[in-house]
Amino acid sequence: MSFTAKILLLGSGELGREFTISAKRLGAYVIACDSYAAAPAMQVADASEVFSMLDGALLRAAMEKHDPDFIVPEIEAIRTEVLGELEAEGRTVVPSARAAAMTMNRDNIRDLAANELGLRTSRYRFAESLEEVLAGAEHTGLPCVIKPVMSSSGKGQSTVRSADELEQAWTYAVGNMRGDRPRVIVEEFIDFDYEITLLTVRTREGILYCPPIGHRQERGDYMESWQPTPMSGAARSDAQAMAAAVVNNLGGYGIFGVEFFVRGDEVIFSELSPRPHDTGMVTLISQNLSEFDLHARAVLGLPIPEIRLRAPSASAVILADREAENFHFEGLGEALAAAEDVRLFGKPVTRKNRRMGVALATGADTEEARGRATEAAGRVKIRYD
Missing domain, CATH: 3.30.470.20 (ATP-grasp fold, B domain)
Structure with a gap:
């Protein structure tokens, strides 16, 4: 089989589907991976694998089986330390294993932007308990926004306008998070245009x-x-x-x-x-x-x-x-x-x-x-x- 590159796509939702179509138009061979069968990108890819990307052993096994030129994450919920290992072994992770790790959770990318790069962000605190949520809201003021540090498509996010809504927002965020870490970000509500x-x-x-x-x-x-x-x-x-x-x-x-x-x-x-x-x-x-x-x-x-x-x-x-x-x-x-x-x-x-x-x-x-x-x-x- 002749192709320009072999791509292991990690996550096969609608964004992965459209990326697969674009990549195949350029002659790429795409293996679409997700935690469930018949995901959108799988329907247009050359091959597919069904497994949890949070399982490091299965992630490595898929890479070894297909030997891709590029590993392209489409979702946040991935065992990113395995991506780091694969990159250190000479594999190409898109855009980089560090980028995948930094953006898997909101805490990493927010700290990078605010503390290391000095960019203007809203006031914020991270919280792993209701008590820390209460303290975070005191720091940011009300209203505030509470959301899981790891989620997809805004799931688990809510705007809190009074103190008696904080517990419900904490419960909602944890109930809709991805991964196994009950951690949220409490951030200032920006009255933006x-x-x-x-x-x-x-x-x-x-x-x-x-x-x-x-x-x-x-x-x-x-x-x-x-x-x-x-x-x-x-x-x-x-x-x-x-x-x-x-x-x-x-x-x-x-x-x-x-x-x-x-x-x-x-x-x-x-x-x-x-x-x-x-x-x-x-x-x-x-x-x-x-x-x-x-x-x-x-x-x-x-x-x-x-x-x-x-x-x-x-x-x-x-x-x-x-x-x-x-x-x-x-x-x-x-x-x-x-x-x-x-x-x-x-x-x-x-x-x-x-x-x-x-x-x-x-x-x-x-x-x-x-x-x-x-x-x-x-x-x-x-x-x-």
Whole structure:
């Protein structure tokens, strides 16, 4: 079999699915791994493996079986010390084993940004008990935000506006965390004007930036995103400088989703993911190269032309409202009559508030695009058999 590179993809959700498609278009051979069978990326990959990425022995066994050129994490919940061992043995981890370890938990990346790099962040404290949560809230003041140091897609996050909500927020965060460490971050609630994701591509030739992506969240999870987001020149320059400082510190090549709060010209670092970002799904329609194309090219060391915005664009998610194994979709034709594209992720089961697809639309401006994407997403109905 002839291929340009062999990629072991750790995590096979919707982001991994789109990355797999982009990588295969460039001739790569992809082995998609996840903890459950028939995950979205597995459906389009060359091969698949089912195991928990938190099991170091199984992670190493998959690597030894497939002998990949690149190990590409798509999720945070990975036995990162094994990635470090593999990198020390000469394997290439994307973007680096250190980046995977630093971003597996929010405490590491927040301490790096605030303490080592001196970036502007919200006030924060970490807590491993209700007593420490109470002390953390005293430090940050109310309202505050409480979330697990390790989770996915905003799960376990809540905004606390009064002291009698702290215990419930602690319980909710621990109940929705990933991994085996009951630890949360208590952080100052920032009264921001808007929040953005700055997709930052670290390549062998330097750093590239996508136009800023605005987004709206519910329960800490992305509901819609749009591109571009108007920013002052000063705010955009500060965001790019802060993103460059973090990604250069983490090293390696690939795309990073760097999140910021923006208040006037003030930019406040929030979080970072060393991989394609869920809010970046909008780039499937908004840019000449999607975030997945950019990630694949950066990983493989291929040239990246100028990143161009095609048109004001938006994405809106399609959510399930319950847990089910037997279901089907209706209204796809109606949705495609309202917007340019709908992507259904192919997840084998639904769960309450689980993302099952996304609608993508363009418009004369972002408001029109958002309206069209939201309308299209609403026309897709999940029917339970």
